[in-house]
Amino acid sequence: MEKAFLKFYYKLKEVEWKTPNDILSSFNSADILNCSKGNRIVFNVGGNKYRLICGYYFGKSIIQLFVKFVGTHQEYNAIDACNVNIYKR
Numbered sequence: 001m002e003k004a005f006l007k008f009y010y011k012l013k014e015v016e017w018k019t020p021n022d023i024l025s026s027f028n029s030a031d032i033l034n035c036s037k038g039n040r041i042v043f044n045v046g047g048n049k050y051r052l053i054c055g056y057y058f059g060k061s062i063i064q065l066f067v068k069f070v071g072t073h074q075e076y077n078a079i080d081a082c083n084v085n086i087y088k089r
Contacts, residue, residue, distance in 0.1 A: 004046025017063050020056065035082030040068065042081060051076035053084060 015026040020039065024030055029044040033053075043052040053069040053076075069076070069084045 001046065001050060004050060005052075008043065008045045008052070017058075019058065023056075033081055037082065040082060041065075042076075048073060053081055 011026070015022075017023055017026070020032055020041070023041055024032065027043055029048065031042045033040040033042060038055050040053055040055050043054070044050075045052055049072065051069070051071060051073055052067065055066040055068055057064045057066075067086070069079060069081070069086055071079075
């Protein structure tokens, strides 16, 4: 798992995005979710073995990703991708 996420991280550091569609150009296996509580993106990591859900914000000069979930594909299938938040108790 560590090797897969390190590879993802290094690719993430190389990209420049201006719109959410730029994310899909960089990570063609990612999916944008339009959730009522804000937009999220699902990244397939490690050949689709793992899933990373992030909320995102495109500001004027900065793009922020907020990690909401990290887990296996099987764990992802058991959650609500629009409402999961691993940091909320």
